[in-house]
Amino acid sequence: MSTYPDLNLLIGGETIGTSGRETIDVLDPATGEAIAGLPKASSADLDAALENAKTGFATWRATNADKREAILRKAAGLIRERAKDIGAAITREQGKPVKEATGEVIYCAMLLEFYAGECKRLYGRTLVRPDGQRVEVRHEPVGPVAGFSAWNFPALNVMRKIGGPLAAGCSVIVKPSEETPAGGLGIVQAMLDAGVPGDVCQAVFGVPDDISRHLLGSPVIRKVTFTGSTAVGKHLAKLAAEDMKVATMELGGHGPVLVFNDADVEKALDTMASNKFRNAGQVCVSPTRFLVEEDVFERFRDGFVERAEAVKVGNGMDDGVDMGPMASERGPDGIQSKIADAKDKGAKLLTGGERIGNQGFFHQPTVLSEVPTDAEIMNEEPFGPVAIINPMSGYDAMLEEANRLPYGLAAYAWTQDTKRRAKLSSEIEAGMVGINAGSVSAADAPFGGVKWSGYGSEDGAEGVTACTVTKTIHENA
Structure with missing residues (x-):
């Protein structure tokens, strides 16, 4: 130590x-x-x-x-x-x-x-x-x-x-x-x-x-x-x-991730799952609301759950640990409250959802799906190791949900369509947008948001x- x-x-x-x-x-x-x-x-x-x-x-x-x-x-x-x-x-x-x-x-x-x-x-x-x-x-x-x-x-x-x-x-x-x-x-x-x-x-x-x-x-x-x-x-x-x-x-933010049916799904999963659980999800640009086109929803959902369950949680000083504890007691307490509210409103808990142990502030990597928009976690930044994965009907519905909240820090999109990428670049309301990319930060690039x-x-x-x-x-x- x-x-x-x-x-x-x-x-x-x-x-x-x-x-x-x-x-x-x-x-x-x-x-x-x-x-x-x-x-x-x-x-x-x-x-x-x-x-x-x-x-x-x-x-x-x-x-x-x-x-x-x-x-x-x-x-x-x-x-x-x-x-x-x-x-x-x-x-x-x-x-x-x-x-x-x-x-x-x-x-x-x-x-x-x-x-x-x-x-x-x-x-x-x-x-x-x-x-x-x-x-x-x-x-x-x-x-x-x-x-x-x-x-x-x-x-x-x-x-x-x-x-x-x-x-x-x-x-x-x-x-x-x-x-x-x-x-x-x-x-x-x-x-x-x-x-x-x-x-x-x-x-x-x-x-x-x-x-x-x-x-x-x-x-x-x-x-x-x-x-x-x-x-x-x-x-x-x-x-x-x-x-x-x-x-x-x-x-604060509430990062939307738009995953279209022409996306490189495996690359999107590898990139965004690791980003989601980085720093136990306590990142202002953390990807949080995964808005996945229906054609690839089940594949993306199941792949994300598999990756969440593979995350090794433990003391950050130990070798091989992927995710440490949350930073304070209010972290897991807040996450627990939001997960319970989402489940009460009909969300499906796919993995995780619980604190780990009785010492420190550890929480399981968690995946929720089909979370209704009136759930607290869909409107307030969870700031923890929780991913929300919802099926979406297409571009218009995905963009509307991405821009629905008053937050606009970081947003992400995965698609191979060049015209769609150009359209998203203009229409997503965020200070930073990552397209087929998980990072929106660089020393020589401005970092900041819009709206709230x-x-x-x-x-x-x-x-x-x-x-x-x-x-x-x-x-x-």
């Missing part, structure tokens, strides 16, 4: 531990037992962080792009060197298999390397004007940023909160999840060790609503970026609106420009 690191606040370059402070227990989801205490930031700590962010912004925005790029590339190198240790800490606090957790950390390094290059790609433009006139469009850093990240990807969610702002020239105060703090702290510490000034990148913890109200109530903060539920996102957006702060919201799944983008060039404001200079000789 790996050693779990000491936890702390990082404010103004100072490491602040638990001594003399209120703490929050961090649990191991494989056992349900506390493994560490996390210090809570006081109001004075938050005021100090805000003052540091203000002074840090003035310094960092004036740091030339070559130097910022070099520092971020050095940080990416440190993250690669520390990937196994940070990954092991993530497994202890969040549950995912250690191979997945280490891969998450490596992806953070890849994303940061892309962001580092963006330091020198924040292009403006000069407009055509007669002699004696000049009009220049600039993209300048928005100011100090407050970032709030979710527990499902402890390292990656934090990287998405700090990488874009740092590349743009902003300072950042990030609040990783109190349930999974070590992954995010490992990322922030690598930034500081690489040379990011201590007043430019800081990490705080506490009661989430208290922290968000304190930071967003300050005029120092000029942008908020959040990954989490739609309900909390709406709350933070309202707080940001009070001071007209810029916001990026990466919120939020607005704004992370990753790609858009993840940096989202941390800037546009200024136009009109000048006459």
Whole structure:
């Protein structure tokens, strides 16, 4: 079993531990037992962080792009060197298999390397004007940023909160999840060790609503970026609106998967079943509602059940484990409630459906079929290892169901018809669409949703420009 690191606040370059402070227990989801205490930031700590962010912004925005790029590339190198240790800490606090957790950390390094290059790609433009006139469009850093990240990807969610702002020239105060703090702290510490000034990148913890109200109530903060539920996102957006702060919201989804009768069914099964149970289904872009054309429904359904039953569930630190526990007690509790509701409304339980053991937060990979649209699980994101597989009559019915919900983060489709693929690309209401593909994330591609799944983008060039404001200079000789 790996050693779990000491936890702390990082404010103004100072490491602040638990001594003399209120703490929050961090649990191991494989056992349900506390493994560490996390210090809570006081109001004075938050005021100090805000003052540091203000002074840090003035310094960092004036740091030339070559130097910022070099520092971020050095940080990416440190993250690669520390990937196994940070990954092991993530497994202890969040549950995912250690191979997945280490891969998450490596992806953070890849994303940061892309962001580092963006330091020198924040292009403006000069407009055509007669002699004696000049009009220049600039993209300048928005100011100090407050970032709030979710527990499902402890390292990656934090990287998405700090990488874009740092590349743009902003300072950042990030609040990783109190349930999974070590992954995010490992990322922030690598930034500081690489040379990011201590007043430019800081990490705080506490009661989430208290922290968000304190930071967003300050005029120092000029942008908020959040990954989490739609309900909390709406709350933070309202707080940001009070001071007209810029916001990026990466919120919940309910990923539809449209499987047509001309699809490569075996490839779709292999790809989407593994994606469904990745991180125990606790992924905002997880495929959830499988809308399968009737001609291939039984084949797809039976193949998916076979693959679900082959998933090896266990402690993420153990070799050969495909799926670890859910991250907290509310995970299996919520899944159990939604499964019971679906069954009451006539859904068929094909496999799984139960918790595993009496220790930790383990749940069986589960497949439901023929689930009516009034079932809770068809309307609220299950965020767990549950797949819904329903037969559909054809394109129109499948598209209508895919777009029925107010969510629009990720969607998937499997078909060999080129005209249909083009049509789906236009007609599916989602920020990211995977066609004959299971991944909708890449370091150089924007990541974000539409409708209740939020607005704004992370990753790609858009993840940096989202941390800037546009200024136009009109000048006459």
